[in-house]
Amino acid sequence: xxxxxxxxxxxxxxxxxxxxxxxxxxxxxxxxxxxxxxxxxxxxxxxxxxxxxxxxxxxxxxxxxxxxxxxxxxxxxxxxxxxxxxxxxxxxxxxxxxxxxxxxxxxxxxxxxxxxxxxxxxxxxxxxxxxxxxxxxxxxxxxxxxxxxxxxxxxxxxxxxxxxxxxxxxxxxxxxxxxxxxxxxx
Amino acid sequence: xxxxxxxxxxxxxxxxxxxxxxxxxxxxxxxxxxxxxxxxxxxxxxxxxxxxxxxxxxxxxxxxxxxxxxxxxxxxxxxxxxxxxxxxxxxxxxxxxxxxxxxxxxxxxxxxxxxxxxxxxxxxxxxxxxxxxxxxxxxxxxxxxxxxxxxxxxxxxxxxxxxxxxxxxxxxxxxxxxxxxxxxxxxxxxxxxxxxxxxxxxxxxxxxxxxxxxxxxxxxxxxxxxxxxxxxxxxxxxxxxxxxxxxxxxxxxxxxxxxxxxxxxxxxxxxxxxxxxxxxxxxxxxxxxxxxxxxxxxxxxxxxxxxxxxxxxxxxxxxxxxxxxxxxxxxxxxxxxxxxxxxxxxxxxxxxxxxxxxxxxxxxxxxxxxxxxxxxxxxxxxxxxxxxxxxxxxxxxxxxxxxxxxxxxxxxxxxxxxxxxxxxxxxxxxxxxxxxxxxxxxxxxxxxxxxxxxxxxxxxxxxxxxxxxxxxxxxxxxxxxxxxx
Numbered sequence: 001x002x003x004x005x006x007x008x009x010x011x012x013x014x015x016x017x018x019x020x021x022x023x024x025x026x027x028x029x030x031x032x033x034x035x036x037x038x039x040x041x042x043x044x045x046x047x048x049x050x051x052x053x054x055x056x057x058x059x060x061x062x063x064x065x066x067x068x069x070x071x072x073x074x075x076x077x078x079x080x081x082x083x084x085x086x087x088x089x090x091x092x093x094x095x096x097x098x099x100x101x102x103x104x105x106x107x108x109x110x111x112x113x114x115x116x117x118x119x120x121x122x123x124x125x126x127x128x129x130x131x132x133x134x135x136x137x138x139x140x141x142x143x144x145x146x147x148x149x150x151x152x153x154x155x156x157x158x159x160x161x162x163x164x165x166x167x168x169x170x171x172x173x174x175x176x177x178x179x180x181x182x183x184x185x186x
Numbered sequence: 187x188x189x190x191x192x193x194x195x196x197x198x199x200x201x202x203x204x205x206x207x208x209x210x211x212x213x214x215x216x217x218x219x220x221x222x223x224x225x226x227x228x229x230x231x232x233x234x235x236x237x238x239x240x241x242x243x244x245x246x247x248x249x250x251x252x253x254x255x256x257x258x259x260x261x262x263x264x265x266x267x268x269x270x271x272x273x274x275x276x277x278x279x280x281x282x283x284x285x286x287x288x289x290x291x292x293x294x295x296x297x298x299x300x301x302x303x304x305x306x307x308x309x310x311x312x313x314x315x316x317x318x319x320x321x322x323x324x325x326x327x328x329x330x331x332x333x334x335x336x337x338x339x340x341x342x343x344x345x346x347x348x349x350x351x352x353x354x355x356x357x358x359x360x361x362x363x364x365x366x367x368x369x370x371x372x373x374x375x376x377x378x379x380x381x382x383x384x385x386x387x388x389x390x391x392x393x394x395x396x397x398x399x400x401x402x403x404x405x406x407x408x409x410x411x412x413x414x415x416x417x418x419x420x421x422x423x424x425x426x427x428x429x430x431x432x433x434x435x436x437x438x439x440x441x442x443x444x445x446x447x448x449x450x451x452x453x454x455x456x457x458x459x460x461x462x463x464x465x466x467x468x469x470x471x472x473x474x475x476x477x478x479x480x481x482x483x484x485x486x487x488x489x490x491x492x493x494x495x496x497x498x499x500x501x502x503x504x505x506x507x508x509x510x511x512x513x514x515x516x517x518x519x520x521x522x523x524x525x526x527x528x529x530x531x532x533x534x535x536x537x538x539x540x541x542x543x544x545x546x547x548x549x550x551x552x553x554x555x556x557x558x559x560x561x562x563x564x565x566x567x568x569x570x571x572x573x574x575x576x577x578x579x580x581x582x583x584x585x586x587x588x589x590x591x592x593x594x595x596x597x598x599x600x601x602x603x604x605x606x607x608x609x610x611x612x613x614x615x616x617x618x619x620x621x622x623x624x625x626x627x628x629x630x631x632x633x634x635x636x637x638x639x640x641x642x643x644x645x646x647x648x649x650x651x652x653x654x655x656x657x658x659x660x661x662x663x664x665x666x667x668x669x670x671x
Binding site: 031080081082083084085086087089095096097099108110112113114115116117119120121124125126127135138141142143144145146147148150151154155165 | 215216217218220221224225228230232264268271272274275276278279281282283284285286287288289291292405443444445446516517519522525
């Protein structure tokens with residue numbers, strides 16, 4: 001893949017895909033809790049803020065889920081697979097060139113309608129996908145109730161409801177990741 | 187809102203072209219070919235370029251199909267496709283979400299959120315936040331009480347005398363003594379500035395910033411200021427890097443990457459270099475002018491005026507379209523105490539690891555400069571422009587420090603003020619000039635990294651001359667009007 005060498009000039013170049021740990025990529029619009037989820041999965045600490053666009057550099061970490069070591073990649077905010085900003089291009093390049101085994105599309109549960117278009121795009125792009133409805137506590141405070149099973153059925157994707165700041169739903173998410181990984185192997 | 191029409195239209199025409207384009211894509215793009223085709227149809231320049239390189243034979247045909255489809259649709263395909271996805275998403279959402287009554291807490295939060303965004307109530311709220319958070323907490327408490335405690339009680343009364351005594355006893359060579367505990371020594375100047383002056387200020391700022399950040403106030407501030415920022419070629423989106431600049435301009439310049447157009451990135455970089463003081467600078471300036479509230483007011487007005495004027499002129503001179511702005515607004519929430527502490531800790535660590543070696547290096551540099559008399563020569567040269575500003579010759583040292591780091595320069599002024607060498611007017615002129623002065627070395631390097639050599643160097647030269655010009659006229663104005671602060 002020679003294109004990797006000339007896509008990004010400013011040091012944010014994606015790593016070439018290769019053998020090694022299976023990769024998990026976290027994507028989604030700004031301020032949906034990707035970095036906070038990254039910290040939960042990898043037990044590390046990235047600065048997490050309650051404002052959009054905080055992740056400028058791509059962060060990588062390791063997560064041990066069950067018996068499997070994953071490489072976790074936190075990406076800058078992405079609204080659409082048709083990128084407008086430099087960050088969006090970086091995020092798209094990671095999806096395109098790094099071949100993550102599983103892509104976690106993290107969304108703000110209270111803005112489901114606004115965020116689903118990207119889910120549909122990611123699915124059409126042929127990526128294997130898990131939908132993570134994060135910040136579920138806010139959605140509940142606003143009185144929203146989401147039928148997770150129906151959503152899973154309609155999209156044909158596994159979905160998890162989480163609150164990454166408190167850790168709610170993370171175990172369920174890990175189970176989903178592991179199941180997807182097992183299916184991939186067989 | 188579900189709308190069948192664009193969906194049907196898209197299905198009929200685009201689906202066919204998409205299939206035909208996809209069939210001609212042979213290389214691996216990391217996405218499914220029919221999705222790559224969809225991106226091409228939407229005029230994705232990066233993808234078009236890539237396909238052009240990878241499919242030399244089929245390229246003409248592919249490009250032809252893309253153009254043909256565009257001509258056959260009444261609207262740009264990108265709109266149609268976006269609407270198609272949105273319609274499907276809306277239908278899905280309608281099928282899976284059901285609503286109950288909002289909780290009382292959420293009602294209150296939404297109300298408060300509206301007050302923060304509405305200019306009539308939002309500007310007073312912003313003023314209160316600046317007054318309590320920035321002025322009282324960072325300026326008076328951090329830069330006043332805490333600095334006093336560390337500087338006066340820890341360093342000047344205990345650590346420095348003890349270490350000076352020790353070095354006099356154990357270090358036989360005067361030059362080496364000078365290096366550690368002399369006037370500009372590593373301990374007496376470098377470590378003292380970093381630990382006693384900069385650390386408490388930066389800590390209080392990052393604490394205040396983390397609280398604002400985690401409550402979700404900043405996106406609301408972005409909406410509030412959007413209309414004003416439009417006048418200076420930016421949008422509310424620039425609030426985030428610019429407010430972060432009040433903490434550290436270097437960090438903030440990195441974050442200008444989140445701005446969508448080159449024009450916005452350039453304007454924001456310029457404003458950060460010129461008219462956004464960093465926390466360390468702010469804190470020292472607040473404490474310099476602590477007994478002169480009128481001085482702080484004049485200082486703030488001048489910096490604000492320069493900020494607006496520079497932005498306004500830059501937006502006129504730099505070519506490009508006025509940008510659009512759209513921002514996700516998270517709910518307001520009570521910040522998690524642990525998150526604030528960990529985050530502040532991480533930022534202080536980042537900052538401290540960056541400045542500590544620089545400060546020690548500066549002491550080394552000054553020491554070498556003094557041994558070779560180069561330091562005195564530079565100070566003597568700088569006394570000329572400093573005199574034009576009506577400042578005593580001793581301030582030249584602070585300006586020389588300022589070439590190295592903003593906070594270091596402000597720190598130099600702090601020492602002069604304590605020695606009682608500056609009058610109220612002189613403090614104000616020096617504070618204004620040093621605020622507008624060159625970006626520090628780290629920010630300069632970041633400017634070059636993010637914006638290239640030409641822009642990075644021009645911004646520095648421009649701010650250097652501009653700051654002295656403003657200082658000169660300010661001094662002249664104060665004298666002509668007979669104002670004595």
